[in-house]
Amino acid sequence: MRFERFGPGTTAAEIRSLSPPAGGVEDAVRTILAEVRTGGDAAVESLTARFDHAEVPSEELRVPAPELEAAVGTVEPAVLEALLTARANVRAVASATRREPVTVDLPEGQRVELVEVAVRRAGAYVPGGRAPYPSSVVMCAETAWAAGVEEVAVCAPPGPGGRAHPTILAACHVCGVTEVYRMGGAQAVAALAFGTETVSAVDVIVGPGSPWVQEAKRQVSHLVGIDSLAGPSELVVVASAGADPDLVALDLLAQAEHGPDSPLAVISDDEQLLGRVEDAVRRRLDGEDGGAAPTAADASLALVRAPSVPLAVELADRIAPEHLELQGAEAEALADRVRSAGCLFVGRDAGTAFGDYVAGSNHVIPTGGAARFQSALGPATFRRRMARVSLPAGAAARLAPAGAALAEAEGFPLHGESMRGRA
Numbered sequence: 001m002r003f004e005r006f007g008p009g010t011t012a013a014e015i016r017s018l019s020p021p022a023g024g025v026e027d028a029v030r031t032i033l034a035e036v037r038t039g040g041d042a043a044v045e046s047l048t049a050r051f052d053h054a055e056v057p058s059e060e061l062r063v064p065a066p067e068l069e070a071a072v073g074t075v076e077p078a079v080l081e082a083l084l085t086a087r088a089n090v091r092a093v094a095s096a097t098r099r100e101p102v103t104v105d106l107p108e109g110q111r112v113e114l115v116e117v118a119v120r121r122a123g124a125y126v127p128g129g130r131a132p133y134p135s136s137v138v139m140c141a142e143t144a145w146a147a148g149v150e151e152v153a154v155c156a157p158p159g160p161g162g163r164a165h166p167t168i169l170a171a172c173h174v175c176g177v178t179e180v181y182r183m184g185g186a187q188a189v190a191a192l193a194f195g196t197e198t199v200s201a202v203d204v205i206v207g208p209g210s211p212w213v214q215e216a217k218r219q220v221s222h223l224v225g226i227d228s229l230a231g232p233s234e235l236v237v238v239a240s241a242g243a244d245p246d247l248v249a250l251d252l253l254a255q256a257e258h259g260p261d262s263p264l265a266v267i268s269d270d271e272q273l274l275g276r277v278e279d280a281v282r283r284r285l286d287g288e289d290g291g292a293a294p295t296a297a298d299a300s301l302a303l304v305r306a307p308s309v310p311l312a313v314e315l316a317d318r319i320a321p322e323h324l325e326l327q328g329a330e331a332e333a334l335a336d337r338v339r340s341a342g343c344l345f346v347g348r349d350a351g352t353a354f355g356d357y358v359a360g361s362n363h364v365i366p367t368g369g370a371a372r373f374q375s376a377l378g379p380a381t382f383r384r385r386m387a388r389v390s391l392p393a394g395a396a397a398r399l400a401p402a403g404a405a406l407a408e409a410e411g412f413p414l415h416g417e418s419m420r421g422r423a
Contacts (some may be wrong), residue, residue, distance in 0.1 A: 001256070001285060001298070001299055001301055002299075002300045002301070003278060003281075003301050003303060004018065004301065004302045005303050005305075006302055006303070006304040006305065007304075007305050008305060008306060008307045010304050010306075010315065011318075012315065012318035012319040012320070012369070015236070015265050015302055015304070015315075015319050016263070016319065016368070016369060018263040018265075018300045018302060019232055019234070019261050019262070019263040019300075019368075025211050025212050025215045026215055026219075028186075028212075029186045029212055029215040029216050030219060032047060032186040032187055032190060032212075032216070033189075033190045033193075033194075033219055033220065035047065035187075035190075036187050036191055036194060036196065037190060037194045040197050041058035041061065041196045041197045041198050041199075042058060043187070043196075044058065044061065044183050044187050044188075044190075044191055044196060045057060045058045045061075047185070047186075047187040048158065048183055048184075048185075048187065051184075051185050052157050052184055054158040054159065054161070054182075055162050056158050056162040056182045058197070058198065059198075060162070060182070061181050061182055061183055061198050061199070062179070062180065062181055062182075062198060062199075063164050063169060063180040063181070063182060065178060067164075067169060068169050068172055068173045068178065068180060069173060071166040071167075071169035071170040071172075071173060072170045072173050072174070074166040074167075075166065075167055075170045079134075079167065079170075080174070082357070082358065083134060083138065083170070083171055083174045083175075085358050086135060086138045086357055086358045087174060089359065089360035090138055090139060090142040090143065090360055090362065091142045091145070091146050092360060093360040093361060094143045094146035094147070094362075094378060094379050095379075097378055097380070098116070098146065098147070098379050098383075099116055101113055101114060101116070108399045109391065109392055109393075109394055109398060110390065110391045110392070110395040110399065111390045111391075111392070112387055112388070112389050113387070113388040113390075114385055114387055115385070115387075115388060116383040116384070116386075117383060117384055117385075118147050118148030118149050118150075118382055118383050119149060119203035119204050119225070119382050119383070119384070120149070120151065121149070121150065121151040121152075121200065121201075121202045121203050122140075122144045122149045122151070122152050122153070122202055122205075122206065122382055123152075123153045123154075123155065123192035123202035123204070123205045123224075124136070124137070124140035124141060124144070124153070124154045124155070124177075124205075124206055125140075125155055125184075125189065125192075125205065125207035125208070125209050125213055125217075126140070126154055126155065126156040126168055127156075127184075127207075127208055127209050127210070127213075128156045128157040128158075128159065128165060128168065128184060132156075132165035132167050132168045133208070134168050134170065134171035135171075135356060136207055136208060136364070137154060137168060137171035137172055137175055137177065138171060138174075138175055139362050139363050139364050140152075140154075140206050140207050140364065141154065141172070141175040141176070141177050143362060143377055143378060143381070143382070144206075144382050145176065146379050147379035147380075147381070147382035148379075148383070149382050151179065152177050152179065153177075153179040153180075153181065153192065153199070153200075154168075154172055154177050154180045155180075155183050155184065155189075155191070155192060156168045156180070156181075156182070156183075156184060157183070157184025157185065157188075158182040158183070158184070162182060163182070164180065164182045168180075181199060184213075185212055185213060185216075186212045186215070186216035188213075189213060189216035189217055189220060190216060190220070192205050192224070193205060193220035193223050193224050194220075194223075201224075203224060203225060204224060204225035204226070204227075204381065204382055205217055205220070205224050205225070205226050206226065206227040206364060206377055206382075207227070207364060208230045208363075208364055209230070211231070214229045214230060214231060217229065225381070227364055227377045227381050228365075228366040228370055228374045228377075229366075229367075229368070229370065230322075230364060230365065230366065230367050231261075231367040232258065232259060232261035232262045232367065233255055233258040233262045233322060233323070233367070234262060234263050234264075234322040234323060234367055234368075235251065235252060235255040235262075235264050235265075235321065235322070235323045235325070235352055236264075236265045236266075236267065236316045236319055236321040236323070236324050236325070237251065237252065237266045237267070237324075237325040237327060238266075238267050238268070238309070238312045238313050238316050238324070238325070238326050238327070238328075238331045239267070239268045239274075239277065239327050239328050239331065240268065240273075240309045240327070240328030240331040240332075241270060241273070241328055241329070241330060242327075242328040242329050242330075243268075243273060243327035243328035243331070243348070244327070244348060245273060245276035245277045245279075245280045246280045247327070247348065247351070248266060248277050248280070248325075248327060249277050249280035249281040249283075249284060250280075250284070250351075251325060251351050251353070252264045252266065252277075252281060252301060253281060253284055253285075254352065254353050255299075255323065256298075256299035256301075259298070259299075260298035260299055260300075263299075263300060263302070264299055264300065264301045264302065265301070265302040265303075265304055265321075266301070266302070266303055266304065267304040267306050267312040267315055267316055268304070268306065268309075268312060269305070269306050269307065269308050269309050269311075269312055271305055274303045274304075274305060277303070278301075278303055281301065309328075309330045309334065310334060310337075312331070313331065313334045313337055313338065314337070316338070317338050317339060317341070318340070319340075319369070320340035320341065320369045320370070320371040320372045321341055321342065321367075321371065322341075322342040322343070322365045322366065322367040322371065323341070323342060323345065323352045323355070323365070324338060324341035324342075324343070324344050324345065325344075325345045325346075325350065325351075325352060326338075326344070326345070326346050326347070327347070327348060332346050332347055340371050340372045341371050342365030342366050342367065342371045342376055343355050343362075343363075343365050362376045362378060364376060364377035365377070391422075396419065396422035396423050397422075397423040399419065400419040400420050400422065400423040401423075403415075403416070403419040404417075404419050404420050407419070
């Protein structure tokens, strides 16, 4: 692991620079999208063989229902129980965030009702590169169902022999997803966006994935809705007096399991606490405290000394990380000052890993500073707000003069006539 030391005056840009943007994928992804748009299933089959090194005949892209059902019997009972726990918690949180219709009666007599309408069909991308991600099935599918989506299609890269990973299939079955495809990468995003002979186009595409997947989502976002452009996983910890350095180190290393491109940072006003966190990380990497995943050794960790705890929280907020932890009494007391984080974890026991799996919050969260303006995956991702306007008797006569004056000022006399004609 690369350790980077930063002192007072560190900027958010310096911390974000620990994760350089992936380059060289835009043109390659554009080519893949064009191939699928014109070639359909045959292009998906060819691209799957090229990139996933798996032979999946186009007529076998969709996983049959018996294979989904059988997959449940292949997972450990504890994993199945965990999927059920995650499903219940994610569905409960997502359902609670649905907004009810709002009706506004205005002085001239007209009524404007704002209603939310779910999209009919959604696609969920589930990564399968480093390891299968059944938790992403839960996050995407359960949120879509809670939003009122009618159809959910899941795509996941095939493994050896062209088979979908049984744990992903089991998660699909547990979550009630019956439409699952053995395809990954940019070609899967293309199939969901454009449609093929086998795959019907969707209205919204969600889910984490590689830079290729995210770039594909960006390039099709003029045709379908997307959640966000979720890049490498991120974690920033603000630690003040009383924070447990061993738990901070464990949380940082846990996020490092996502790969070498995942930026990590711990910010504190206490130089000694930063040193204890660094020592704890090094002990884990050396295998002294049970060892760490090999991938953790490739990540970068920024140890940032802040002038004060409030300024540490301010810096973290400017970084706008995917995950932000506040540990230690003084840091935890400043939770209400945070406005720019994908998900905020407050307190000693609120480890980020709980949010990744079973806390009920969603783990499909904006990265790369996008938490300044984007939200985590939620029912709103799958719903659009629509106004219903009605003008009871007399309202048109009262509104028409103002409306016609504006229309004529813009050079649209027939707009004005349309309104006056109802007066």
